[in-house]
Amino acid sequence: MSEVAIDAIDRAIVDRLQGGFPLCEQPYAAVAHTLGISEADLLARLQALLAARVLTRFGPLFQIERIGGAFVLAAMRVPEGDWQRVVDAVNAFPAVAHNYRRESERGCELNMWFVLATESADAIAEVVGKIETACGLPVFLFPKEREYFIEMKLAVRA
Amino acid sequence: MTVAGDLAHDHDHDLDANPALDPLDRRLVLATQNGLPLLPRPYHHLAEQLGIPPDEVIERLRRMLANGLIRRIGAVPNHYAIGYTANGMSVWDVPDARIDELGAQIGAIDFVTHCYRRPRRLPAWPYNLFAMVHGASRAEVQRKVAVIAGILGPDCRAHDVLFSTRLLKKTGLRIG
Incomplete structure (x- = not known):
């Protein structure tokens, strides 16, 4: 992932827009005002930040569970020699929203971590069955039992 | 397995009272799942698309925020692009009787971006507390993980850190 050049105003925009976007007729104008820039500048910069993938998304973030859906963390132990075949098989499922390769500090063998949405x-159970069949490997599910975090806290540091 | 059943949190009492998404809410979700329009009057634009008054769009979004259907309206930064290139999933085995108290402490740490209780999968997986830690380097993440270890003290029976080494897929949530 390449670093993208962003300036102080961009950083302020990303920090300011992590939550609390106003529900009013001209919300961008309201935010632009607090940042000391024009509405047009804010919109142009947002567009550019999204295009450069500094932001992956801007808008309402839905709690899928509250809409009746499910969002579940899952993991597999994938043998090295079979890696690419399993990546392709898992990623082919539209329900797989994110998928990361992870490396343990202590030899844990669960090396593929993905989120099913x-x-x-x-x-969920249905898609897990299909993934297990397609890959020939067991899927471990780690549903969220409780969340101890509410807000977004990362400050921009690039 | 039912995931909805796992969400019986103290703060989720409103879930029962929360009616299923009505058809108009659902259309609003569909219209905004790719993002809010980047136009001076985004809610008016959505209102036109859905054929309802702008006030109703705003009111429905306000209600979905209040009842938790929408977590927040805002930007999702790409961690890499904003300078957090190391991403560690720290995982901890702590006593079940203590996890809520400990989880609240760890979740409140400013560098912990997500903190969850999840089931153990013995024998492969003894950990029940997950805390995501981002940093500019692995060393920075490891320093932060050491802070968590210090707070947990003897309540931590085992832990591990799993660093992401490759993003294999990332798409947004899609319904419909």
């Missing part, structure tokens, strides 16, 4: 909770 489905529109209903029941659909």
